[in-house]
Amino acid sequence: MDLLALVDFNLVARHGGFGKAAREALRPKATLSRRVADLEASLNLRLFERSARTLKLTQEGRALYERTATLLVEINETATAIASGSDKPRGRLRISAPLLFSQTAMGKIAAGFALKYPDVRLEATTEDRSVDLIEEGYDLVIRVNPAPDESLVGRAFLHDRLVVVASPSLAGAINGPMVPAVVRSGGSQTETWDVVTSSGKSRFVADPVLRLSSLPMIRDAVRAGVGAARLPISLVSRDISAGRLVHWADVDGPDIVLWALYPSRRLLSARVSAFLDFLKTAFPKGTPDELADYFRDG
Numbered sequence: 001m002d003l004l005a006l007v008d009f010n011l012v013a014r015h016g017g018f019g020k021a022a023r024e025a026l027r028p029k030a031t032l033s034r035r036v037a038d039l040e041a042s043l044n045l046r047l048f049e050r051s052a053r054t055l056k057l058t059q060e061g062r063a064l065y066e067r068t069a070t071l072l073v074e075i076n077e078t079a080t081a082i083a084s085g086s087d088k089p090r091g092r093l094r095i096s097a098p099l100l101f102s103q104t105a106m107g108k109i110a111a112g113f114a115l116k117y118p119d120v121r122l123e124a125t126t127e128d129r130s131v132d133l134i135e136e137g138y139d140l141v142i143r144v145n146p147a148p149d150e151s152l153v154g155r156a157f158l159h160d161r162l163v164v165v166a167s168p169s170l171a172g173a174i175n176g177p178m179v180p181a182v183v184r185s186g187g188s189q190t191e192t193w194d195v196v197t198s199s200g201k202s203r204f205v206a207d208p209v210l211r212l213s214s215l216p217m218i219r220d221a222v223r224a225g226v227g228a229a230r231l232p233i234s235l236v237s238r239d240i241s242a243g244r245l246v247h248w249a250d251v252d253g254p255d256i257v258l259w260a261l262y263p264s265r266r267l268l269s270a271r272v273s274a275f276l277d278f279l280k281t282a283f284p285k286g287t288p289d290e291l292a293d294y295f296r297d298g
């Protein structure tokens with residue numbers, strides 16, 4: 001494959017047309033058209049659907065663009081770094097992180113990273129859904145208890161655990177296995193909570209009296225005495241210490257584990273490597289108390 005033709009194909013795909021690509025790159029439109037045609041001939045594939053007024057990537061063209069655009073950027077950045085005699089991280093770094101982590105820690109972490117690596121343009125977005133790194137152009141995602149995925153690699157950097165908490169007034173009023181509960185939106189009519197107390201394992205039937213979309217909202221409602229809830233210990237440890245909430249039990253189940261993941265088929269860029277190291281510095285032990293410190297800062 002002609003690498004220069006591939007570069008020109010990406011240029012046209014990025015700008016959505018030969019004319020605009022030619023103007024942006026100060027290159028002849030005919031040259032770009034010929035190089036793309038040569039690439040199509042060498043691959044025996046049509047990469048663009050052409051009409052009198054529009055130019056649209058074919059399915060094969062989109063797949064080629066999505067898989068080569070980032071690689072070409074990394075090649076260019078590597079060459080620039082070598083030419084300048086510097087291996088400092090530089091370029092754009094796109095990250096997706098879950099809502100609670102973003103609201104709690106991401107702002108401070110992003111600011112610290114930007115101050116340390118001023119040549120990196122960090123862009124962090126909040127997504128509780130599982131984004132597609134390749135198709136949506138992310139360099140790294142932070143996920144909670146991710147399912148195994150052969151296309152992704154990374155490292156766990158933070159552990160948390162779920163506990164059942166309630167206000168002191170509610171804790172003294174509960175008598176029996178049925179518990180008024182504050183839960184995440186979209187759950188079932190009732191929930192069964194398996195827990196571990198100092199007396200051993202037990203089970204509550206949670207009766208959802210309030211459904212809310214975010215964990216901080218649930219915590220605030222529990223403080224007001226509406227019901228009990230299952231929440232990360234990092235989010236409520238300060239309330240427990242201050243007596244605003246009572247720790248009833250630990251939820252019986254696996255820990256909450258936050259992972260930083262990136263595509264396995266990409267070389268680990270200096271930007272991603274630097275951010276992974278920065279997370280390790282921010283959470284050296286990876287404990288709930290370290291995350292709770294961000295809540296205390298707020």
